[in-house]
Amino acid sequence: MKALDISVLGYALLGLIDVKPSSGYDLRKIFAQTAMGNYSSSPGAIYPALERLESQKLIRGVVEDSAGLRRRRVYHSTPAGTAQLCKWVSRPVEQSDVMRGAQELMLRFSFMEHLLGAEGAVNFLQQFRAALKAYLSGLESYARTNGKQLPLSGRLALESGIRGYRGMYDWTAYALRAYRQSLTSQPKSSIETAKGGLR
């Protein structure tokens, strides 16, 4: 069995469907209207992606003809789909993911609590923080040695990147604080803590 590959759009769709069964049209609206606007929305992307996911048995579409409206094909995730999602969000954080702008990492994180619980999120944040620190120090040393020979706009563009990553780095601390707070204030997850030794 080849290690079935799924595009980022595919994971975005799978994640949304796993949280809440939806039709292609619903998903398009989400991409078009919410903060997930980067992912691309057009029917020519979404419907084929859904078909692929269905052919891989990661989602299942059922036609809902209840209301008087046109037939809607509502997809829900299968156990295999949820498992695949878990595998994806559990992937170790690579420096290459960080380099590419960390968008995919943030997508993973946004689904993380639903899939792995607070412990998974905390673990991810720690990995992410370490990767950011490493990448940042590389960027900063690059800027120190090469910055002077760049035109002002080039130097400023580079600095914008550094600021962005430093902001993310600070955000990880903030997010970790938020999680620690939520874990202490409502210690309902003692069972999950006990079984959650994975990785």
Next chain:
Amino acid sequence: MKALDISVLGYALLGLIDVKPSSGYDLRKIFAQTAMGNYSSSPGAIYPALERLESQKLIRGVVEDSAGLRRRRVYHSTPAGTAQLCKWVSRPVEQSDVMRGAQELMLRFSFMEHLLGAEGAVNFLQQFRAALKAYLSGLESYARTNGKQLPLSGRLALESGIRGYRGMYDWTAYALRAYRQSLTSQPKSSIETAKGGLR
């Protein structure tokens, strides 16, 4: 004549070549080793992109057989190429550009001083700042109304996006200050100021 379209990678290559004539191998190294790591580097992307640019007469490659090394095809930009670059960096800042993460905008900015001078950069920064402000207020109001029903990780991911854009917004102020300072400290650009009315 159809409005010849150029991919972002194409513009990145064209911009680098315009600054300094380079071979495909040089350009690959830049993408692989410097902070421009997002752009994709592999020969299967770069060489065809260069061929396209050459067939559009935006760059010209000359084989350099001076040293004992293997023949290097060094590309330099043509007047048409520089003109196309100018058109690209002068494009008005669209909110959709901002939404997609502003990476292309930052690429444009990094070449801007070389192509349009300080005035162009300042003008761009003002547009960018306005677009960011508008997008940010939209994002923030979205977070205010929809944030509560998201899981913590989803809310934090959204907040990370907002922080990133706010950081860019602050950066525009910083960059404008840097430009104002450079303009007053060395007012050598009076000629350019006079002729530089174009948008």
Next chain:
DNA sequence: TCCACCATGTAACTGGTTACATGATTAC
């Protein structure tokens, strides 16, 4: 009747990914 919206598709094209191929030069 006609428009706007809901909802799903499809077909052509194209740029990027992956992986492989080649061949010259320098250093050991």
Next chain:
DNA sequence: GTAATCATGTAACCAGTTACATGGTGGA
């Protein structure tokens, strides 16, 4: 002689873009 590096290419594949097609429903 062989490994590493310089340097350029090519071929198969595939996901996303653009644009068009379809057709049902509710309201003016």
